[in-house]
Structure formats: C-alpha cells, structure tokens
Amino acid sequence: ETGVTQTPRHLVMGMTNKKSLKCEQHLGHNAMYWYKQSAKKPLELMFVYSLEERVENNSVPSRFSPECPNSSHLFLHLHTLQPEDSALYLCASSPSSGGGEDTQYFGPGTRLTVL
Amino acid sequence: DQQVKQNSPSLSVQEGRISILNCDYTNSMFDYFLWYKKYPAEGPTFLISISSIKDKNEDGRFTVFLNKSAKHLSLHIVPSQPGDSAVYFCAASAEDSNYQLIWGAGTKLIIKP
Numbered sequence: 001e002t003g004v005t006q007t008p009r010h011l012v013m014g015m016t017n018k019k020s021l022k023c024e025q026h027l028g029h030n031a032m033y034w035y036k037q038s039a040k041k042p043l044e045l046m047f048v049y050s051l052e053e054r055v056e057n058n059s060v061p062s063r064f065s066p067e068c069p070n071s072s073h074l075f076l077h078l079h080t081l082q083p084e085d086s087a088l089y090l091c092a093s094s095p096s097s098g099g100g101e102d103t104q105y106f107g108p109g110t111r112l113t114v115l
Numbered sequence: 116d117q118q119v120k121q122n123s124p125s126l127s128v129q130e131g132r133i134s135i136l137n138c139d140y141t142n143s144m145f146d147y148f149l150w151y152k153k154y155p156a157e158g159p160t161f162l163i164s165i166s167s168i169k170d171k172n173e174d175g176r177f178t179v180f181l182n183k184s185a186k187h188l189s190l191h192i193v194p195s196q197p198g199d200s201a202v203y204f205c206a207a208s209a210e211d212s213n214y215q216l217i218w219g220a221g222t223k224l225i226i227k228p
Contacts, residue, residue: 004158040124042117042218043159043204056215090158097213101147101166104216106158 002026006091006107013081014115021076021110023091031097032074033104034066035090043090049074050097081114088112118142119207121219129227134192136222138205141186145207149216150179150190153202162203163190192224200226 004025013019025032034046048056049068063085065077074091088111092104120139128134136150146167151159165172165179165188172179178191192199205219 009156040220042119042220043206043216044218045215048215056213092158101164102214103149103161103164106151106160108156108158 004091004093004105004107006089006110008110009108010111010113012113012115013078015081015083017081018077018079020078021089021091021112023074023076023107025072025074025091025093025105025107027093027105029093029095029105030071031094031102032068032071033092033094034074034076035092037088037090037109039087046076048097055097078112081112083114086112086114116141117220118145118217119205119219121203121205121222123222124220125223125225127225127227128195130197131194134190134195134199134224134226136190136192136203136205136224138188138190138219139186140188140207142207142209142217143186144209144211145217146210147208147214148179148181148188149206149208150177151204151206153204153221159204195224195226197226197228200224 031050035043046060047066052068067075088109090109091107094102094104149164150162153159181188202221204221206216208214
C-alpha cells in the first residue's frame with residue numbers, strides 16, 4: 001500500500017449512529033489533515049495534526065472528534081451527525097504542518113451520507 | 116467571504132488547444148499558490164505551484180502565471196489532452212496563517228475530442 005488510504009470509501013449513517021473514518025499514510029510524513037468538501041464548495045480544513053498533536057481545529061462541531069494515535073494514522077469519530085454533514089471527507093498528509101512549500105497528499109476520500 | 120475564488124465552475128476546450136483556468140484572491144498576505152487536479156472518486160493531486168517572488172512557473176505542458184498587483188493567477192495547459200479532463204482547484208497559503216491552505220471551489224475542465 002502506498003500514499004494515503006482512507007476507509008470506508010462510502011458510508012451511510014443515521015443521525016443517532018456512531019461511526020469512524022480511518023486514514024493511513026505510508027509516506028513517512030509528520031502532519032495529517034481532515035478536510036470536508038461539500039458539493040461545489042471549497043475544501044474546508046477541519047483539523048491538523050503535527051507529530052500526533054492537534055495544531056488546528058477550525059471551529060468544528062464537537063460531533064466530529066479526531067484522533068491521531070501515531071503519525072501514520074488518523075481517525076475521525078462521528079456521533080449524532082446532521083444531514084448537512086453529508087459530504088466528501090478527505091484526509092491528507094504532508095512532510096510538516098508549517099512549511100509553505102510542503103505539498104499535501106490526499107487520500108481518495110470517504111463519501112458520507114447522513115440520513 | 117471566500118478568499119480564493121474560481122469564478123468559472125466549468126470550462127470546455129477542444130483537444131490540442133490551450134486551456135486557461137483562472138483564480139482570484141483577496142488576501143495580499145498569500146505568498147504561495149498551488150494548483151491541484153481531481154479526478155472523480157480520487158483525492159486531489161498536486162499539479163504545480165508558484166511562490167509570490169515569481170510571476171511564472173512552468174512544468175511541461177503546465178504553466179502557472181501570477182499577477183500580484185491584480186491578485187490573480189492562471190493555469191495554462193497546452194496542448195490540452197483528454198486526460199486533462201478533471202476538476203482543478205486553486206489554493207493559497209500565507210506565513211501568518213501557519214501556511215494552512217485556503218481553497219477555491221474548483222473549475223471542471225472538459226476536453227472535447
């Protein structure tokens with residue numbers, strides 16, 4: 001496995017369910033990111049982790065809970081979501097979190113539908 | 116208020132011709148700009164970037180131009196090929212925001228045979 005992988009690729013959940021999205025990077029990077037992409041809108045940065053510490057939380061509702069157990073894995077725990085949370089959730093990694101010229105490498109995303 | 120704007124949701128270009136994708140920004144502190152390309156069911160992939168100290172960067176068929184006074188950048192693809200059909204995202208970053216990327220909404224490029 002190379003690059004950035006995400007599972008599941010598709011997820012349908014009810015508003016009372018609890019689920020988790022998983023991301024794994026095989027690039028030896030130190031920073032990992034969660035983005036949300038709603039239809040025809042810009043990518044919205046949700047969380048940034050650098051060396052397993054959260055360095056950015058862009059006013060994301062508490063029903064989204066990230067976890068970074070090590071520099072290769074990133075989770076997004078979902079609980080009591082709303083239909084407007086339906087979107088494509090993208091994970092990315094980069095060599096570091098503060099470098100202006102650090103390229104971010106993306107996974108294929110998880111298409112989430114909240115019923 | 117969007118700091119990075121891609122005003123054309125879609126663009127259709129004949130194969131072999133030049134594709135020009137545009138991006139405008141409002142934050143004068145942005146000092147690094149990137150273009151990403153996204154195919155359906157895949158994540159965005161990095162295409163080309165430019166630092167604010169330059170006005171042009173070229174990589175094969177892809178050239179990015181930066182006009183700082185107009186706060187405008189463009190991506191030129193020449194000649195356009197069918198495999199270039201994708202959504203193209205412009206993104207920008209600034210040192211004072213810890214280089215977090217601010218993204219445009221994307222332009223869908225369709226290359227016609």
